[in-house]
Amino acid sequence: MNDHRSGARATAAGLSAESLAKIDREIAKYPPDQKRSAVMSALTIVQDEHGWLSTATMDAVAHYLAMAPVAVYEVASFYTMYNLAPGGRYKLAICTNLPCALSGSEAAAVYLKRKLGVGFNETTADGLFTLKEGECFGACGDAPVMLVNNKRMCSFMSNERLDELVDELRAAAPGTTTA
Numbered sequence: 109m110n111d112h113r114s115g116a117r118a119t120a121a122g123l124s125a126e127s128l129a130k131i132d133r134e135i136a137k138y139p140p141d142q143k144r145s146a147v148m149s150a151l152t153i154v155q156d157e158h159g160w161l162s163t164a165t166m167d168a169v170a171h172y173l174a175m176a177p178v179a180v181y182e183v184a185s186f187y188t189m190y191n192l193a194p195g196g197r198y199k200l201a202i203c204t205n206l207p208c209a210l211s212g213s214e215a216a217a218v219y220l221k222r223k224l225g226v227g228f229n230e231t232t233a234d235g236l237f238t239l240k241e242g243e244c245f246g247a248c249g250d251a252p253v254m255l256v257n258n259k260r261m262c263s264f265m266s267n268e269r270l271d272e273l274v275d276e277l278r279a280a281a282p283g284t285t286t287a
């Protein structure tokens with residue numbers, strides 16, 4: 109099957125032409141018979157477009173990369189940066205691995221849970237925040253460490269800094285008015 113026909117099927121399953129173009133750029137980084145090596149990039153691109161990874165979109169990625177769907181599911185379910193269900197506008201992932209736990213992340217998580225009124229894997233009623241436990245972000249010396257939407261690293265998250273971050277994100281959300 110040629111790439112054009114593969115692309116047509118993937119688009120029909122919900123991958124936009126823009127995402128496919130980005131995925132093609134990732135595929136081009138690897139030998140032609142190794143395009144499955146682009147799976148993590150492809151999942152990130154698709155998630156950036158849709159906010160999460162549905163089975164249909166993962167199937168489309170699998171088809172496009174000539175992979176078994178289960179191999180794509182395995183990647184998507186292994187890494188915490190992939191969202192397998194819709195969530196809030198902001199995913200707040202706080203690292204609770206041991207080095208961070210020994211340096212205040214558990215207390216930060218408790219503070220954030222109380223502040224937002226949700227537990228891990230829950231979304232606030234206003235749909236703004238989903239709280240997640242993260243695995244080591246490779247910044248153990250900066251604990252407590254958080255990632256916002258998998259992209260923005262926040263270090264040394266004291267209660268005051270958590271307050272500032274939540275306020276900033278709330279203010280930046282569309283439709284938010286500051287009185």
Ligand code: FES
Nearest residue numbers: 203208244245248
């Ligand atoms: S243990 Fe938290 S960033 Fe490494």
